[in-house]
Amino acid sequence: MAPKAIIAPSILSADFADLGAECSRTIAQGADWLHVDIMDAHFVPNLTFGPPVVAKIRPHVDRPTESFAKGTFDCHMMIAEPKKWVKEFKAAGCDLYCFHYEAAIDSTAAESPEAPRTEQKTSPRELIRYIHEQGMLAGIAIKPATKAEVLFEVLDSGDVKERPDMVLVMTVEPGFGGQKFMASELPKVQALRARYPDLNIEVDGGLGPGTIDQAADAGANVIVAGSAVFGAKDPAGVISLLREAVDKRGKL
Numbered sequence: 001m002a003p004k005a006i007i008a009p010s011i012l013s014a015d016f017a018d019l020g021a022e023c024s025r026t027i028a029q030g031a032d033w034l035h036v037d038i039m040d041a042h043f044v045p046n047l048t049f050g051p052p053v054v055a056k057i058r059p060h061v062d063r064p065t066e067s068f069a070k071g072t073f074d075c076h077m078m079i080a081e082p083k084k085w086v087k088e089f090k091a092a093g094c095d096l097y098c099f100h101y102e103a104a105i106d107s108t109a110a111e112s113p114e115a116p117r118t119e120q121k122t123s124p125r126e127l128i129r130y131i132h133e134q135g136m137l138a139g140i141a142i143k144p145a146t147k148a149e150v151l152f153e154v155l156d157s158g159d160v161k162e163r164p165d166m167v168l169v170m171t172v173e174p175g176f177g178g179q180k181f182m183a184s185e186l187p188k189v190q191a192l193r194a195r196y197p198d199l200n201i202e203v204d205g206g207l208g209p210g211t212i213d214q215a216a217d218a219g220a221n222v223i224v225a226g227s228a229v230f231g232a233k234d235p236a237g238v239i240s241l242l243r244e245a246v247d248k249r250g251k252l
């Protein structure tokens, strides 16, 4: 049976003037996690929150009592230097530090996933080990131009400390909320689910009532939704619809 649904609204679509209250309200509306999009204007063409903002909103949500529990701060690190910020985000209250594969490897490969990777900045496995040593869960994300196969080597690591706790398959180009869902990315989710039945597979970008069935059919269980939740008249209803769509498939 596939892992259970985890619904992680992206606070990129929240009211930034009322961010603490938006976070606690969203958890009360039934969200499991909060997805916190960290952007540095280098890795992606947008700029969002740093550690002080995460530290300010953290007390508005009860800390998770165990790994993957309600209240997890799922920090999606769309930054060029993911290793540099691990300790700061841990101190700020991040529970799951999800870096981009493309940022961890060399810059040539980031521009073209087909290019040979000779000069590694940080090996994804080393970075995962480091994140675990700092006491956080580790996630690894891929952009639309990156093949799912690059994750196999990391996921197949014999050492559990170097294996990610979650993978994130982007279903839009990272950088902005409110973009159109890219169904072209779902074969990656299918391939990952077929190979790793127990893996937590997150999808992010354009998810909502109109696209959740496709993502759930492909095997995604961690669902990020920004505009679909924060823009809804009934956010609790949307969160529960997303959860039911995923859990229904897990039981098939």
Ligand SMILES: O=C(CO)[C@@H](O)[C@H](O)COP(=O)(O)O
Residues within 6 Å of the ligand: 010, 012, 013, 035, 037, 076, 172, 173, 174, 175, 176, 177, 178, 179, 204, 205, 206, 207, 224, 225, 226, 227, 228
């Ligand atoms: O990481 C990102 C964008 O880069 C996302 O988390 C978006 O914030 C999702 O927003 P919607 O597509 O759900 O509106």
